[in-house]
Amino acid sequence: MWRIGNDIEPRIFDTLLKLLNEKRIGINKYRAKSGIGRSQCFGIVKQRNGAYSGSRLNFERMDIYKELQNIAQKILPHDFEYTSCQVNDNYLTEKHRDTGNRGQSAIIGFGDYTHGELLIEDTPVNIKYKLVYFDGSLHTHSTAPYGGKRYSLVFHRPTPVFLEIPIYQV
Numbered sequence: 001m002w003r004i005g006n007d008i009e010p011r012i013f014d015t016l017l018k019l020l021n022e023k024r025i026g027i028n029k030y031r032a033k034s035g036i037g038r039s040q041c042f043g044i045v046k047q048r049n050g051a052y053s054g055s056r057l058n059f060e061r062m063d064i065y066k067e068l069q070n071i072a073q074k075i076l077p078h079d080f081e082y083t084s085c086q087v088n089d090n091y092l093t094e095k096h097r098d099t100g101n102r103g104q105s106a107i108i109g110f111g112d113y114t115h116g117e118l119l120i121e122d123t124p125v126n127i128k129y130k131l132v133y134f135d136g137s138l139h140t141h142s143t144a145p146y147g148g149k150r151y152s153l154v155f156h157r158p159t160p161v162f163l164e165i166p167i168y169q170v
Contacts (some may be wrong), residue, residue: 001139002120005106005131008075013110013151016067020151025061025089035143037091042068043084044158046100052158055084072155075131076106082155090150093143095119098136098156105136105156116146127152 025040030048042065045055058065068085076082082105098105107118109127117124118132119142125132134141136156143150 002125002132002134004125005077005133006075008108008110008129008131010110010129012071012074016064016071017111017151019061019064019067020087020089023061025057025064025087033094034096035091035093038089039086039091041084041086043082045084046158068153071153075108076155080104080106080155081157082106083157084155086154086156088150088152088154091143091152092145093141095140095142097138097140100158101135101137101156103135103137103157104133105154107132107134107152107154109150109152111149111151113146113148113150115144116150117144118142119144 025038027037028039028041031039040055040057042055042057042061044052046052064087068087072082072085107127108129108131109116109118110129113128116128118127119125120134120139121141124144136154
């Protein structure tokens, strides 16, 4: 169902935290059905016209985009493939499935917060500075209530078959 990976050193997120606090990411109105808060996707995204292409944030927030790639190289296994990274800033998700994703996702939480576990099929899983792998297209998941400043990163792949070759491989 899910697999808990390695504990990750909190200092790995220092630069990203600084960037996210200097200029916050926006609220994604297109994710209104899955939760509330600030949440943006970097890498490959599905456009409103249904096509897949690079996120505008890759260029508008290249500092964050590059730091996400830097973090991925440090924390993800070398054989983990992804094309996109969802950045969540105090994003409280409702129970949902990631119908637009394919295969395993890797999620990690960071920041100064308490509680806020990932609930996979209503089972709490601690993601704070821990990589957790699960298939969000198969299993319902949500965020448990939390206190403080909670960030999470979700490395994933969109559904389309034409994206068989990953854009990124750590």
